[in-house]
Amino acid sequence: MKRYVIVWLCLLTIVALEVAVTLSHPPAGWLLAGLLMLAFIEAALGLLYFMHLKYERRSFMWSVILAVVIAIVLMDHFWLDAFRLLHQRISAP
């Protein structure tokens, strides 16, 4: 149980970091990148420890990680609509 409490504390710390990053009011693009990076670290901790992926067979663990990476790359780079963003400026407040 001690291990899970440590992970829980780490997750709370990441939430605090996310709030601190937001309060520094960076531009929208930088804020999105920073928050996404912290959210992925948080999700990785949740997946590895709370959902026990770390204790599964190595082949299963890596196949899940590979599938997630492929899905993210597909969504972010290969959806046709995503290319429109390349021609748009990040203009949101």
Added chain:
Amino acid sequence: MFIVADAATFAALLFAYGYERVANPDWTRPFSFWPSITNGIVMTVVLLTSSLTIIAAVLAAQAGRKTSALRWLGATMLLGALFAALHLREWIVMIGDGWRPFRNPLGGTPLVGATFFSITGLHLLHVVTGVVVIGVIALGYRRGRFEPGHLETVGLYWHFVDLVWMFVFPLVYLMNMR
């Protein structure tokens, strides 16, 4: 497979939202630090804590401590219900301020309300469903119909709901703080 399919659904919604959010010059940010973001922080702590309590329930069940497992399941349900209540309070305040899925009272794009209500609504539906399912599993476990393995399975679903919120809170709330 259910969790993978559900993850793909939320990922598609969040990706679509992300593109709309950063590319839309007409975007308005509805949330102030107090009370909206503070409420979101409390909701996040509540949900993260509920993940810890369901782990305690699974560990107690695996160790054969039935009463303790049931108590932890009860605590998880309470935290889930608290999260839903805080979320509904947030919705009621926003609706009172004139926000609708297709109306923005601040005068910007209505996509702000559309994405907020659809993404958080789908997540809230998952939380409420999770609370009900944990209740059903807890009752069955008390009567001896379910085993610790069933608790572990429902625990995986609950962690997934928590995991989705790890993206919803920064992207939907923090990205829209004034």
